[in-house]
Amino acid sequence: MTNDVILRKLERLQTSEKPRVLDLFAGCGGISLGFEAAGFDMRGSVEFDPDAARSHGLNFHGGAEAHSQAIDITKTSPADLCRQLDLGSVADAFDIVVGGPPCQAFARVGRSKLREIEEHPEAFIHDPRAQLYKKYLEYVDAFQPLAVLMENVPDILNHGGQNIAEETCEVLEAKGYVCGYTLLNAAFYGVPQMRERMFLIAYRKELGAQVSFPSPSHWLILPPGYEGSRSVALKSLRNLVDDAHSYMEPPAATPDLPPAVTAQDALGDLPAINARELLAAGKISRGARRFDNAVSYNTSKPSTYAKLMRTWQGHEAPKEGLTDHVIRYLPRDYELFARMNPGDQYPEAYAHATEMFEERLASERAKGRKLPDDSPEYTALKNSIVPPYDAGKFPNKWRKMWRDQPARTLMAHLGKDGYSHIHYDSNQARTISVREAARLQSFPDGFRFSGTMNPAFKQIGNAVPPLLAKALATQMMQTIKQAISQKDMVNEPRRAATAVS
Numbered sequence: 001m002t003n004d005v006i007l008r009k010l011e012r013l014q015t016s017e018k019p020r021v022l023d024l025f026a027g028c029g030g031i032s033l034g035f036e037a038a039g040f041d042m043r044g045s046v047e048f049d050p051d052a053a054r055s056h057g058l059n060f061h062g063g064a065e066a067h068s069q070a071i072d073i074t075k076t077s078p079a080d081l082c083r084q085l086d087l088g089s090v091a092d093a094f095d096i097v098v099g100g101p102p103c104q105a106f107a108r109v110g111r112s113k114l115r116e117i118e119e120h121p122e123a124f125i126h127d128p129r130a131q132l133y134k135k136y137l138e139y140v141d142a143f144q145p146l147a148v149l150m151e152n153v154p155d156i157l158n159h160g161g162q163n164i165a166e167e168t169c170e171v172l173e174a175k176g177y178v179c180g181y182t183l184l185n186a187a188f189y190g191v192p193q194m195r196e197r198m199f200l201i202a203y204r205k206e207l208g209a210q211v212s213f214p215s216p217s218h219w220l221i222l223p224p225g226y227e228g229s230r231s232v233a234l235k236s237l238r239n240l241v242d243d244a245h246s247y248m249e250p251p252a253a254t255p256d257l258p259p260a261v262t263a264q265d266a267l268g269d270l271p272a273i274n275a276r277e278l279l280a281a282g283k284i285s286r287g288a289r290r291f292d293n294a295v296s297y298n299t300s301k302p303s304t305y306a307k308l309m310r311t312w313q314g315h316e317a318p319k320e321g322l323t324d325h326v327i328r329y330l331p332r333d334y335e336l337f338a339r340m341n342p343g344d345q346y347p348e349a350y351a352h353a354t355e356m357f358e359e360r361l362a363s364e365r366a367k368g369r370k371l372p373d374d375s376p377e378y379t380a381l382k383n384s385i386v387p388p389y390d391a392g393k394f395p396n397k398w399r400k401m402w403r404d405q406p407a408r409t410l411m412a413h414l415g416k417d418g419y420s421h422i423h424y425d426s427n428q429a430r431t432i433s434v435r436e437a438a439r440l441q442s443f444p445d446g447f448r449f450s451g452t453m454n455p456a457f458k459q460i461g462n463a464v465p466p467l468l469a470k471a472l473a474t475q476m477m478q479t480i481k482q483a484i485s486q487k488d489m490v491n492e493p494r495r496a497a498t499a500v501s
Helices: 004-013 030-037 050-060 076-086 128-143 156-158 164-176 224-239 263-267 275-280 304-311 334-339 346-366 376-383 433-441 451-464 467-498
Strands: 021-026 040-048 096-099 147-152 178-183 194-203
Touching: 004 263, 021 030, 021 128, 030 040, 030 050, 030 096, 030 467, 040 050, 040 076, 050 128, 050 451, 076 096, 096 128, 128 346, 147 164, 156 164, 156 194, 164 178, 164 194, 164 334, 194 467, 263 433, 275 334, 334 346, 433 451
Parallel strands: 021 040, 021 096, 096 147
Antiparallel strands: 147 194, 178 194
């Protein structure tokens, strides 16, 4: 029998009201932005990082203080959240819960089944991170959403011998949901980045909906590393003791679709930053990069993708120009970046640097400097050109992007170095800027990031690409509307009979 809370939510949506969304572990708001664009009402969020929380409040609630404060989910109950955000009763606050506990939450769960958490809570008492998963379930229990979306890395399909996604579905099914999960790559959905992630969708059984995932909008042949990671994840499903009952094959992309958005499509209209020229002129130095210097777009014709990033409804490009198009101070490496070829990784970079050092050494010796191999001067010259990392131990630490391909996966450690995304333009010879990272994640140009450069890079790297989130949200909105419409037809005779009596 449908409980009163679920019935009220169904009746509310039958009046064409927007579904109200709570974003847990929201970050700066990648999922939120996609759901907002698909017509949902972003009513609240929970985020522990202060900079990310301020970014979320700034972009979705006009900077309202209540929505811009960091919230520790382990210390904040659903009732506390509703009081803080002035949302009224817990049961009636939200229709949809999105987000996903960080994968570290499962680090010490061991081989215990997640579905046993509530029966055996003592198993998690020694690892505070495991409380994040329990809190997620607590929030779902309290808010009783009509639908749930969770996101995580593909490795979640075999985390220490556990299929966390499958076991999460078992937990949700026991709570009254139908559930399914799959692997999606962002490049198939218009994002200029090859980012593979697990997505899980669940609907309340009372809704009468079936889980489905959005069809790709773009075509790409994934390089071996990405196809390999998907194959490994799927092989894990077959190797686990429990069958993957809730796993669904991802919708297939076909060659008749438009080609994937490339790095040049994404970045080509942004103003050039010639790092070597700035360095020579003394216009770039060490220190925090603040977002207080606006620059204009270049004069090239923007791609279709760039136009979308400039005109995203509610997050249009600022009239004063872009203020976060700033880069790292890496004086040793600008010349090396110029020497590297597209696709080069750290071993190739190291070889280029060694060649550059040998050229410089020969030049200095030709001028009469002795520079014996064991001298401090020799070592200092080498250190000024050649990076110190072992080329055999860090093969993937660096990568120069291809101009005509989507970028590889952006990671949170963009906040620490950024060498994983060296600009394809050798004249600019640098790592990507904050705004370029945002473009590669499909954040529109009017989306603002709180804090300075490093916190902004971290927020971007941690986010779900908004265009992929929008595709998922649009699919969920269609599913919900169709289910509500069918319920209208089914319930009409009952209403008529009630009216007659």
